[in-house]
Amino acid sequence: MMGRVVKANERKTSRRAVYEVLRRQVLTMELPPGAALSENELAATLGVSRTPVRESLILLAEEGLVQVFPQVGSFVSRVDPVKVADAQFLREAVELAALDDLPAALDPAVVADLRSNVERQRRPGIDLEEFFALDEEFHHGLLRLSGHANAWATVVAAKGHLDRARRLGLYEAxxxxxxxxxxxxxxxxxxxxxxxxxxxxxRAHLRAVFDDVERIRARSPELFSSNSTTAPTRRSIAIWE
Amino acid sequence: MMGRVVKANERKTSRRAVYEVLRRQVLTMELPPGAALSENELAATLGVSRTPVRESLILLAEEGLVQVFPQVGSFVSRVDPVKVADAQFLREAVELAALDDLPAALDPAVVADLRSNVERQRRPGIDLEEFFALDEEFHHGLLRLSGHANAWATVVAAKGHLDRARRLGLYEAxxxxxxxxxxxxxxxxxxxxxxxxxxxxxRAHLRAVFDDVERIRARSPELFSSNSTTAPTRRSIAIWE
DNA sequence: CGACAAGTACTTGTATACCAGTACTGCTCG
DNA sequence: CGAGCAGTACTGGTATACAAGTACTTGTCG
Structure with missing residues (x-):
């Protein structure tokens, strides 16, 4: 058989755009925990059909940021303390393992980026969103130093609940x-x-971040999932509007 | 506002079934790396419409098991040595961190399960698929002992490439x-x-698993991605049929 | 015979139509 | 007036139709 060569450039798909918009809105609490996400409504608002909206919701559901109940509705997940702890454990494991794996000679370009990053974090009156972006970049950079930058994507995908809890903490600080x-x-x-x-x-840094969660949970319990035990026998949730 | 109570039981959706079938077929090499996955063809074969097939492919693409090229086609990913190493790092970080976090008193039920599991692994002439299932259960059980069972899901989602490489190694052993x-x-x-x-x-165990990959790669290079460098400037792949 | 170009048969992306099922509304009846 | 039940307007799940784009095929011309 002849070899068949396939070429394809990455193209703009509306699904990717919709996914990124929705994910950002969930993580920034612009779409608060418990909010109803009607596929039809989102499609009309975003000016696309249900298809890309639906596919985005499926991806967000896979990340645990959205819950989809067939024939009932889709909702922004409440912050689940169990998932926050899971993400904390995963993140700590990965970032500490990366530190164990640092090479003797650090990449000077990455080190320069990290120094610059911390300097920018110091700017007075820094916007919270900007700080979060710098924070993400900082931790990602540390993983790059050890050659495990790709592991960051996995951590990012798993720490949605943790990020929302962090944001709640910083909004009040x-x-x-x-x-x-x-x-x-x-x-x-x-x-x-x-x-x-x-x-x-x-370790101290990550634990400090984590300790904020309980404080916030005491103050804003309605944003958190009440699944105190392991697994509810009935899949039922309560939405207050 | 009145509280609105929503009840929903988990229902059978064909998307979940399609996803599980395809994922299993990819991981077991029944669908080998490089195989073309036509949405129409899969839909006809599985007796459903394109919609659930397509949604499953999107999820598999998110896991890195499938590559989707718009207007060109979808293909089973070749085993990417970089992703294998990434998964190895992630897995080692998580499993070692879990061992650091073992409680003083181990759950005797879980310990009994683990002992029984190892015994079953010892059965002579054990089927490879059965061994893989036991292996998964074993490592999952170790995470349960430390109270971080949920982290296993993240590891599973990230280690698809590693699993395929492992399977290649064991098929030859x-x-x-x-x-x-x-x-x-x-x-x-x-x-x-x-x-x-x-x-x-x-650590020795996980490293031994990892070392197999290079041996297999030398023997069956066509199953592996040839992206030797970091990132190709053009998104192009070659399919041999 | 070889190179080039229009045509064609695919691909995935998006939009729409229909279906099964749920929860709230409001009427009806006791 | 209150409880119960049928109606209705929504939900997401699936199937299908259409659109944009790619790669191979084949006919044509030099």
Missing amino acids: DSPGTFVHQHADILDAVTRGDAEQARTAM | DSPGTFVHQHADILDAVTRGDAEQARTAM
């Missing part, structure tokens, strides 16, 4: 100053080659 | 005896409470 200091500490230890201190600083 | 021994070693160390030895044994 005056400034993300504490976290900026922790970032600087981690980077300092890494560049000094002090792996043990880097691990300690990273 | 006479028996999975070496791995069974390693499983037994890990379980022994865990039940003895020797966390350090458990970590060592686990």
Whole structure:
């Protein structure tokens, strides 16, 4: 048989655009936990048909950010403390393992990016969304240093619930100053080659982020899932509108 | 506003069935790397419409098991050594972190399951598919011991490429005896409470699995992606039929 | 015989139509 | 007035129709 060569360039699909919009709106709480997501309504709002909307909701459901109940409706998931803890564990495992795997000679370009990143985090009156973007970039950069940048995508896909909880915490804080200091500490230890201190600083940082969740949960319980036990026998949820 | 209570039971959807069938066929190499997956053809074969087939392919593409090229076609991904290494790193990070987090008192029911599992792995002439199922259950059980069973789902979603490489390795081996021994070693160390030895044994086990990949790659290079460098400037692939 | 170009048969992406099923509304009847 | 039940307007799941685009085929011309 002859070899058949297939060429394809990446094209703009409306599904990708819809997915990114919806995901951002869920993570930023613009679409709050519990909100109803009607496929028809979203399609009309976004100016597309149900198909790309539906496919986006399926992907978001796979990430745990949306719950789809056949013949009933689709809803933004409440923040599930169990999933927050799961994401915390996964993230800590990956980021600490990466620190264990740092090469002797760090990529100077990446190190420069990280330094610049921390500097920008220090800007007074920084916007929260901007800080989050820098924070993501910082942690991603640390993984790049160890050559495991690709693992970040898996962490990102799993930590949606954690991100929403973090956002809740930061919205109530005056400034993300504490976290900026922790970032600087981690980077300092890494560049000094002090792996043990880097691990300690990273663990303290991630745990500090995690500890915020319980505080927020006490203040805004309606945003959290009430599935206290492992698995409910009946798949039932209550929506307050 | 009044509280609105929504009840919904989980229903059978053909999409879930199609997804599971396709995923199994990809992981077992029944659909080999590089195979063309026509949505129309699959729909006709499975007796459903394009919609559930298409939605399943989107999910598989998200896992990296399938590549979709708009207006060109969908294909089973070749085993990407980079993704195999990524999955290996992720898995090792998670499973070792779980061993660090074992409680003082292990759940005796889970321990009994693990012992029974290893015994069944020892059965002579064991079928390969059965061994894989037991292997999955074994590692999942170890995560359960540390209370991080949910992290297994994330690992599973990320390790599709690794699993296919492993399967290739075992298909050529006479028996999975070496791995069974390693499983037994890990379980022994865990039940003895020797966390350090458990970590060592686990690391050796996972690395042994990983080392098989290069051997297989040398023997069956056509099943592997040839993206030697980081990112190709053109999204082009070659299919041999 | 070979190169080039129009045609054709596919591909996936999107839009729409229909179906099964759920939850709320409001009428009816006790 | 209240409880119960039928009606109705929604939901998401699936099937189908159409559109945009790619790669191979084949006819034509030099």
